[in-house]
Each structure stands twice: as structure tokens, then as C-alpha cells.
Amino acid sequence: MSTTDRTPETGEYDTSHSIAVRRFHRTHGMLPPAVEAHDVQLQRCLQQLSRREKSIDKYIYLSGLRNTNVHLFYRLVTKHITDIAPLIYTPTVGDACLQWSHNYVQPEGLYLSYSDKGHISSILNNWPQHVEITVVTDGSRILGLGDLGINGMGIPVGKLALYIGCAGIRPEATLPLMLDLGTGNRELRSDPLYMGSRREKVSAQEEQEFMDEVMIALNEKWPGIVVQFEDFKNPFPALERYQQKYTCFNDDIQGTGAVVLAGIINAVKKSGVPVKGQRAVFMGAGSAGVGVAKQIVQFFMEEGLTERQARECFWLVDTKGLVTNDRGDKLAEHKVYFSRDDNAGKQYKNLAEVVDYVKPTILMGLSTIGGIFTPELLTKMSEWNKRPIVFPLSNPSANSECTFEDAIKYTKGTALFASGSPFPPIDYEGRSLQPGQGNNMYVFPGIGLGTILSKATIVTQSMIYASANALSTALSATEIEQDWLYPDIARIRDVSVIVAMGVIRAAQEAGVDREMRIKGMKDEELEKWVRSKMYDPHGETQRVEQEIRSFIDGVAGKGETRSSNL
DSSP states (O other), X not given: OOOTTOOOOGGGOOTTSOHHHHHHHTOTTTSOSOOOOHHHHHHHHHHHHHTOOSXXXXXXXXXXXXXXXXXXXXXXXXXXXXXXXXXXXXXXXXXXXXXXXXXXOSOOSEEEEGGGTTOHHXXXXXXXXXXXXXXXXXXXXXXXXXXXXXXXXXXXXHHHHHHHHHHOOOGGGEEEEEEXXXXXXXXXXXXXXXXXXXXXXXXXXXXXXXXXXXXXXXXXXXXXXXXXXXXXXXXXXXXXXXXXXXXXXXXXXXXXXXXXXXXXXXXXXXXXXXXXXXXXXXXXXXXXXXXXXXXXXXXXXXXXXXXXXXHTTEEEEEXXXXXXXXXXXXXXXXXXXXXXXXXXXXXXXXXXXXXXXXXXXEEEEOSOOTXXXXXXXXXXHHHHOSSOEEEEOOSSGGGOSSOHHHHHHHTTTOOEEEESXXXXXXXXXXXXXXXXEXXXXXXXXXXXXXXXXXXXXXXXXXXXXXXXXXXXXOOXXXXXXXXXXXXXXXXXXXXXXXXXXXXXXXXXXXXXXXXXXXXXXXXXHHHHHHHHTSOOGGGHHHHHHHHHHHHHHHHHHHHHHHHHTO
């Protein structure tokens, strides 16, 4: 380790470092002379954030901080996760993506364009760090905003920030990856500031060939890398093609399904209605909706139903109404599993008609149609059910099927509620009620951490299910008493440990793990080991101090040995 001809890394421009460390890193004089405590640094960050009124301006500030002082950024994230998470991911990341090319300042992640086909490996070699996990998107369906092309890079960047902050995966072990396969968004292609290729989206066959090369190159460069697919318009082909060959999963399908399932497990318990009596109407029959429903089917089967009995508890609604076998249109392949054959030839053309027909116990929204859970529908839910389960899961907040306030108001305080976007708590009849948020950040960081630590060869469905089951057990006694469906987000690192342990145990049971050292560990020992492997930005200053002190002492010792031999 030499200090000559060395360029400091971003984490080394840290005002908490001692003068000795700054001299070693060659940052002495490049920072103001004060050696600051972490609390002082955070006070300055919060002060600078408070001076920015718009969320997008806060996002830009935080991006700059992450790229200039990575450990301070993650100290801020972990200390103030409840306030910071909405600024670095949903809902603010939606605006960040819409403005990505216009606000571009510095490189963040890696871009692979279709024109790079045949040369992917050489481009990956430009990435300087050893990577353990990557989040990959083609930008073709960003949140509820549609095809944003390379502007969707904000999603991998934000997602990996949560892997790091929530689950302690080291920053340098992550890779945000954007596949520039063209865009069908004409407005983007005509925007002079758009930074992606100005071509139509490639065909499905061309995309598959390109993806094959990407997956091979990633695994040759970093064997065993965990690949998380995100925000593909059609997420099923890649998942189905690669999930038995590489260590990969899709958070839109599997992560969303897992986090919603955890909430459903707890909501079903609180509703007092056994699984065989549950009737779930889903507004939205896209990939996310089907993925969620399939996860709940597995839970119902674990509770004693046959697969057919479990599947028959679901009625899916799309823009044409109830999904049925005899509706007259050709159903997308992923909808066929839940298509109804018991409608006696009658077609139900909208959500209101389906709700009246089914009289559901569960009303689930993954439609991105804001306000479609009307006061009338919510009132009916409370008339049919003592504790109706209402999950408006669409993002961002403007696309949520209903607000927390409306759900509580029109069900007279009885709704078991979880949303995809954050809503503020409300006071109702003298009670302070806290909304549940079925945010994927409850599970995907733990899935990633557990997969990395177990060295799993693939991500099995049992590992995804285990993440949901583990999350459902992560509530504290106080949270259970207060009718919460999800833990306090402020405890997210502890929750991620619980989820990771569930994933590790499921990997071991499935025989896909390769980390032999932990096979025989009891839960208490495994928890301690998992925590020891997590990146802690609050201990980073001390770690660097100790590392440099040991290095200097070692060099001094070698010098004394040489002198004594003269």
C-alpha cells in the first residue's frame, strides 16, 4: 500500500478523518482543517437539505453528496432513513428520472447500448470495482411513468442506495446498469438534451440476444453476481429465461409479491376471516399484479388450500373488465392463470361491477389509476367486512387507487390498509392511525444480502417466499398492538437482517447455497455473523483509522527488522 502517485477515492474526502489519515490519503490541505464529529457533519447536511424547498432539488443535493463523500451520505441515510428514503427513491426518483438527461452532472453506473453488441465484456472491464450485485433496467416501464429510455437510470442508482443503506451491502460492490435498447418515446427522441440513443426500441428477439450476451459477460466478469431486474415493460421473458441458470430475480414481480404477501399474512390474521373465506379483487392484471397474486396463492396453499382452491380466491380486473376465458379477446400469457371460467357467460366490464359481483374481503390496486377505489367502493367494503383489507399499491402517490385518509374515512376506521406510496398518519375519533406502506425496500435489500452471503447459485421461489414470511414476523410487540401491518421503517436494518436470515435458511434447505461455514449455525450465531458482514458507515472512520495504524505499524516493524539484521 503506497501513498505515492495515488488519487484519493470519494470516501476519503471526509472531514471526520484525522490529520494523520488525511496525510496518508493525500487529502491533507484539500479539506478544511477541522476534524468533525459525525453529528456535526449530519447537522450541516440536514441544514442544507432544509434550505431546498423542492424534493427534486434535495435529490440533486443528495446525489452530489453520495458522489463526493459516500460514507457521510450513508451515515445520513441510515440515521434518517424515514425522511431520506422518499428523497432518494420513490416518490422523488420518478421526477429525477423524468429530468435525468436535463439534470445530468456526473457518471453514475454503467450504460450498455445496443450498438455495443459483441463488445459487452470489454465495456464491463472499464468498471473498476469488484461487483456483488447489480440492478438492471432498460427504462421501458419506469414506475407508472412509462418508457423513459436511459432516463430510467435513476432507478438502479436509487435501488442500490437502498441495498447499501438498508442491508449494509458495501457501496463499491454495487453496479447500477442501464441497457440502452432504444425507446418508443418520441418526445424523448426529439429532445435535444436526451442522452440515450435516438432509435426505436429493438425487437423482442434482438433484446433477447443482447440480454444473453449481457448475462454471460456479467457472470464471466463477476462469477455469482446477483442480478436484479427492474422496470422492464415485459419482465417475464428475462426472468423465465435466466432464473434457473443465473443468480437473479425481478423485484417488480417477486419483490412486490413478497412485500405485499407479508402485509397480507398479517392482515388476514387481523381480519378474522380464514384463507378459505377470502375473496380478493385485483384492480390491475399486469406483471406486478399477477406476481403479487401468485405469491398470495402460495400462502393460501401453505394454509391448507389446494392450488385450485387458492387460485379461485382471486378475481383480476384490467382495462377491459374482469379477466375471463370467454371475454372475446386474446389474453396476455401471464393473465391466463387467473382467468375465470365460472362467470356463466356474463362479462363484468369495470371494477364497480366486479366488486358488486364478488363482494371481496380484499381490494388490491396495482393499476396506476389514481382514485379508482371510490368512496362508494370503500363504503361497501366496510358493509361486507368487519375488517376490510384495502391495499392501493400503485406509485407514485398521485397514482394511488385511494388515499389513507379516504380508506379510513369511508370504512369508518376499520380498514386494514397498506399502500405503495407513503401517506401521512391521521387522527380518527381520538386515535392516531399509522398507514402501512407495502414498500419493496422491506424485502429486496434482505433478499440481496441473504443471496450474497449464502452464495446462492440461483434465487428460488422458496427464498422469495421466505423473505415475505420473515418480514411478517419482524413486527415488535408495540407495532402489533397498534394494528401495524409492517415494521417501523426506522428499524429497516434490523428488518433486513431478519429477511436475510430467512433467505439464507431457504437457500440452505433448497441446496443452492455454497457458503459452507454457516450451514451448522444456530439462529443466534447466524444473526451475529450476518450483522458482522454488513457495511456500517458509522464505523467507517474508525475502521480506516485502525487500518492505516496497522499498516504504519507493520511498515515500522519491517524497518526495525531490517535494521537489526544489518
